[in-house]
Amino acid sequence: MITARAAATFDPVGRSVATARAFVRDTLQGWGYTDVVDDAVVLTSELVTNAVVHAGTAADVLCLRTEDGVRIEVSDHYPEREIPLQSSGLDFGSPDREGGRGLLLCAALASRWGVEYTPAHKHVWFQLDLPERPVGIRSAGPVLPTALLPVADERVRVAVVQIDGTGAIASWNDDAVFLFGHTADQVTGKQLTDFAAWPHTPGTSTGIADALRLSRWEGSYGVRGADGRVIPVYASHLRVRDTQGAPSTVCLLVRDYERAVLQTPVRAPVDSSNESRSVDPFEVFIGSPAPDDLDGLLQRTVERARDMLDADAAFLLLATDDETELEVRATTGLPSARQRFARVPVEAGTNRYSSARMPAVHEDLAAVPGSVPLLSGTGMRSVVTVPLKVEGRLTGSLGVAAEAAGRYTNEEALRLQFAADRIALAVESARLGELERLRRGSLSFLVEASDLLAGTLDRDQTLALMAQMTVPTLATWCAVYTIADQFSEPYLSYVLHEDEERIDGLKELLVSIAPPDPVPAPGARIWPAPARAGHEAALRVSTRTLGRDAPLSMGTAARTTLATAAAVGGETVVLPLVARNRVIGMLTLGKPSEEHFRQEILELAEDLSRRAALALDNARLYSERVAISQSLQRSLLPPELPEVPNVEIEVIYRAAGEGNEVGGDFYDIFPIRDGAYGFAIGDVCGTGPEAAAVTGLARHALRLLAREGFSGPAVLERLNAAIMDEGERSRFLTLLYGELWPQEDGSALLKVVCAGHPLPLRLRQDGSVEAAADPQPLLGVMDDLELYEQELTLEPGDVLLCVTDGVTERREGSRMLGDDGLAEVLSVCTGLTAGAVAGRILRAVERFAAEPASDDMAILAMRVPEPQNF
DSSP states (O other): OEEEEEEEEEOSSTHHHHHHHHHHHHHHHHHTOGGGHHHHHHHHHHHHHIIIIISOSOEEEEEEEESSEEEEEEEEOOOOOOOOOTTTOOOOOOTTSSSOOHHHHHHHHOSEEEEEEOSSOEEEEEEEEOOOOOTTOSEEOOOOOGGGSOOOOSSOOOEEEEEETTSBEEEEOHHHHHHHOOOHHHHTTSBGGGTEEOOOOTTOOOOHHHHHHSSEEEEEEEEEOTTSOEEEEEEEEEEEEOTTOOEEEEEEEEEGGGGGGTSOOOOOOOOTTOSSOOOOHHHHHHOEEOTTOHHHHHHHHHHHHHHHTTOSEEEEEEEOTTSSEEEEEEEESSOHHHHTTOEEESSSSTTOOTTSSSOEEESOTTTSTTSSGGGTTSOOOEEEEEEEEETTEEEEEEEEEESSTTOOOHHHHHHHHHHHHHHHHHHHHHHHHHHHHHHHHHHHHHHHHHHHHHTOOOHHHHHHHHHHHHTTTTOSEEEEEEOSSTTSOOEEEEEEESSGGGHHHHHHHHHHSOOOOOOOOSSOEEOOHHHHHHHHHHHHHHHHHHTOSSOOOOOHHHHHHHHHHHHTSSOEEEEEEEETTEEEEEEEEEOSTTOOOOHHHHHHHHHHHHHHHHHHHHHHHHHHHHHHHHHHHHHTSOSSOOOOTTOEEEEEEEOOTTSOSOOSEEEEEEEEETTEEEEEEEEESSOSHHHHHHHHHHHHHHHHHHHTTOOHHHHHHHHHHHHHTTGGGOOOEEEEEEEEEEOTTSOEEEEEEEESSOOOEEEOTTSOEEEOSOOBOOBSSOSOOOOOOEEEEEOTTOEEEEEOHHHHTOEETTEEOHHHHHHHHHHTOTTOOHHHHHHHHHHHHHHHOSSOOSSOEEEEEEEOOOOOOO
16 A cells, blocks of 8 residues: 655756755665665666666656555656567676666666556656564563562662763763752753763773774763762663754663663573473573664674673674684774774684684683784683574674683683574674675775765765765775876875864874875775874874973863874775876875774775776866866967057956866967058867867968958968868858057047847947947858958947957857847947946846857947047
């Protein structure tokens, strides 16, 4: 049954693909169908591309919501298509081809899909079913007898404390007042660290600030009450954000002995005389976690494993796809923020995890240093580790550790192995589900990234897009180095951090160290220099601070240095930007506080770097082409206009397009001899280098021939011969050429030749407008031309207007400005200066149509001013 629908139509232009993706994403998120958004966006992108790009028609997108999923239909209007025969089978083509992948993706991602034809439309539809998930249930435990439920007070007090992004207390409920004695007014606005008694594990630096930054956290610590006593509590933290995007943390606190309120309760031991088999406490602790909540499942697992063996710490590592490395995914009692996603090889050797495939008990790690790399420097002495296996494959490793030596025996290893065997399949299922979601999300991310990168040819905007797409999606901070040519050193071009206040300090740090080597080898490589430089800078600041005789005080510069050191304290990787077999830069990604990158994130970053490199190189080539074109265009126009006695002259030139082509329009005004000036305005057929060659030839030939004393017709006839001599490279040229003589009586004598060009218009003082010349053949068509010149006199107050056809052929649909429209605009310009006349003509042309001009425009206005009466 359809419960909601949304529809939109997209024009057959390239930007419609991105607009369609945004429409589908916003629609499904508004319906709450976030689980299928990524797949729907990818499929819609391909199908709309087929319609608006390959078929060249508008695309209709219809989203239908049902109780168990969503159906999306994409229709095009292309009437000429081959309808596949049932007996022939569908040929989807190669997946490597540029187009036609939409149906392949439908077959791979959609629950159901199909193609429907009508005489005027083709409908491609696909159905995406929602994953089955009980509403309101994230995890559930076994049903326990009443006698086995934990004992609690008559009323359980749950303190709800909200911490804002700065670590300050934002809200404090009544139960918090009852438990700790502080009123809301006394604590609001103060740091949680002022009241929390945080446990410290020897050899670690884990603090409450680290816990508040995690998306979810559970554990025990103390809260100082109003009487000064520390009240042990069990806490569950959840990171959230408000509608404006500001992050905060909600903390649920109960008395430590009442932790069962926030956890699945522990089953009490069963009498050994009971014939029924006792259920291992680990199974009861875990309960039935949601299959897609991998992080919650892993965190719950390590906490229960720690409690089960009365340990000080526990950890869980998952195997990578090739099972050659283990990746830290959950810890408790250890610096989890520092170790998360750290990787260690499985095989034996230096700094390798040699006990991953079999249960192992280490009575004293001090005797065998490096046997469990994760615990190096943490103060842990004894540890027991067991493998997680599914169908004989190593999928992970679970371990618990204690600060005392000799705490564990084979009996504890057997208990832990039994628990690991019970949870291994659930962990592997959740891991595969997470991996599938990551891959589908990555596909959607790359579709959006490719569209954004392809939508700009501006180098600076491309650099900004590269950084904004990686932060914070892939990394905490990003730096882009560019290399101008093979002889240049890498240059730091762009720096971005998810916290804008850290950007300046990060930039200063990166400038102070040597850039990474431009190695063309594909893949990410670790770059330790930023972390090392940040650590050294922080050490120097700390040494200076501790060496002062005055009480400890830290200035702004010192705080910035320490914050920058923390920002680059994690793993930093460098990916080469390779385009057209040349390293054009490096993309540097970093994590804070010794965090590590996931392998899946690095693979996604590598894919993004290839696309970004090509976009950046395209922007470079485009910028060079624009610079060359603009330089050439400037060389084809006069550097400045000469001062003509008693005549006002104004020229306006507007090149069409994005500046990547040399225009064919040109103008020139130059002195011929004493008291005589030449002027010209022309238009070469086409644009680009060929048109530029004719433009340069025409402009310089006009000056040379005119100064040799040739008349107007002779000048144009010789120019026509020169153009014809160019052979196949020649282009048609329309040209208005004239000579101007200012007269002593205040008027101006003109002789003009109009060779195929729009006729010049003369505006008299009474507002009448008339053509000032007759049309004659254009240049570059016939070898023999018989041209003639016409004389006219501009009286004081008269205006002569000369334009190129970009003005008269300005269009809005089927309407065109034309000669009559131009004359009408000019007729209301009496009494205006030459500059005002040219400006009014330009505004009239721009307002005539909403779309930008598609042709170059040149406007030349000459006016004989009226005598001034004093």
